[in-house]
Amino acid sequence: MAVIIDLDQCTGCGLCRKNCPYGAIEMVDRKPVVGGRCTSCGACIEPCPVEAITTDLPPRRPVDPAAYRGVWVLAEQRDGRVNQTVFELLGCARGLAEKLHQEVSAVLLGHGVENLAADLFAYGADRVFLAEDESLAHYRTLPYTRVGADLIREHRPNIFLLGATHLGRDLAPRIARRLNLGLTADCTGLEIGQDGGLLQTRPAFGGNVMATIVSPYARPQMATVRPGIMQALTPDRNRRGELVKIRPVLAPDDLAARVLSVVKEQRARVDFHQAKIIVAGGRGVGGPDGFRLLQELAEVLGAELGGTRVAVEEGWIPPERQIGQTGRTVRPELYLACGLSGAIQHRAGILDSRYIVSINRDPDAPIHSVADFRLIGDLFKIVPALTRAVRDAAAR
């Protein structure tokens, strides 16, 4: 691996040696000799006055998209239950696949999980690849990587989506590195571009910037998708598909790491994605007493209670109720933001709410700029008044 110098053309000027960042070129008898430190960076090519230097690196070309077909979704399951995110991914995959005139496949790994295929068909899969083995019963990085990567090599899909869950974020980078694929983490938007490539949009820098990313050089285009963002389709129980059974072949090294035990912790999981209304509070709520006011409002509305990072850090509400970039992303019909300024990290987690109400006494609070209804005033007066007004309205 090196640059190639045509010594017949070379005038021995030594500019290449001077421009090499690595000291890889030596002049011997007034002619350049390229040594082992050359990285083929090409820094010597441009300066050569007689164009005697070329590189042996082939230029990189985008892949031929026609050779890869299908939108795949990893059907993450644990203890025989499909993760809710999978249904969201299938909904998203259907949209992408229809635009591409391709099919949706779900990849289901586990042991004794064949019965889950019906759900996957109902939510939009045309095909389910089913790999069952005792060693796949509980998720482990290496066996799942082996089966997933081998399946991709054999069937050459165009797109492969995984949930940005603790499982998906462990597995996806491993597969992408093994197969030399582009991978975009934590996508919040996926679209098909004009050239048929996958446009992957994700937040970066703590939600301060959105970036759209493409993977032109390899297929499948891989992405993990943030839970709670994509829309699941209404399940169609009459929908049928093709079940393809795979016999997994594992190497002994794949089994080197073992799961010794799994402990469920009573980390109460809040069903934000089921909630039609969410009442949330931040620093301005001031403490547990303030959150009791929010709780009362949430109760009369049948809403879930959430909060900002500050509210969690202060211990006013439990961590599983944190909403925002580092917490949960939510998309309720109605989001009531009380006494929270709306830092970008928080706003990033609520943008897809259908309606947003802001209650904050600071007229310049950023939350007001994203709200459909702004109430500029003291939440300690407005929130109890709202509770009463909702109760009155319901009684009428």
Add this chain to the structure above:
Amino acid sequence: MRSGGSASGTPSGAREFQQEQTMSEESKPKGLKIIVLIKQVPDTSEVRIDPKTGTLMREGVASIINPEDRHGLEEAVRIREKHGGRVIAVSMGPPQAVDALTEALAMGADEAVLLTDRFFAGADTWATAFTLGLCLEQLRPFDLVIAGRQAIDGDTAQIGPQVAEGLGLPQVTYVRALEIKEDRLEAERVLDDGFEKIEAPLPALVTVIGNINRPRPPRLPGLLAACEPQAPIRVLDAADIGARADQTGLSGSYTRVIKTFSPKVEREGETIEGEAETMARTLVLRLRSLNLI
């Protein structure tokens, strides 16, 4: 900045590593050799967007050791304190990332390696993991690689697993408790609804989350020593680690960023005025007419 690239034709780093290996064959070294991956990041809580251009304003934003990497370093130092051995902090970044490694030394790392080269710039996670992997190959044999789960500027959580795959190591991510038992590790890996206990043979790679430990502050004497010119920080470039130009940086990346923009969030909105009671009743009317309540 210290110069690590020698023009002698032999990577200066590789030569030292070879000596170390020869020694280890004669007498098995005591303790563990632990690599910690460190990234210098802008403090994203300070990052602002230029309202006119919609681009990131990084000027004047402090650079810090990525928070979870700091926890990784602390864990490595604790393991060394218990089992003996050496902690080597490795970072890829611009020349000024040497500051992060200086701080790492002051927190207890025994030595540090900075991978810096203009051809490393613009790397996505594949290219970054590839480059780090080349360096780690030179540092073999090691027992453990520790990284933060994710960096606060990118939030991808991909570097750990991609480095592990490149080196053929088992991995445990999202680790909140770690114990070394002779030739294997036991780790608690956090799940959405609990945790799992995983056993893996060494060498292995783990990524840690914030609640694994409380990092010690850098010691001032350590910080002063780490700023000395003879501090054990080596600076290596692409040639030192044998990185081909088309496999690193932007050229080695499988992804391309084609657009960045600030999140468009503004809504028209209506300001509801009046006393608290009036505001409340007006809002309830609006929400009812939209069938929201």
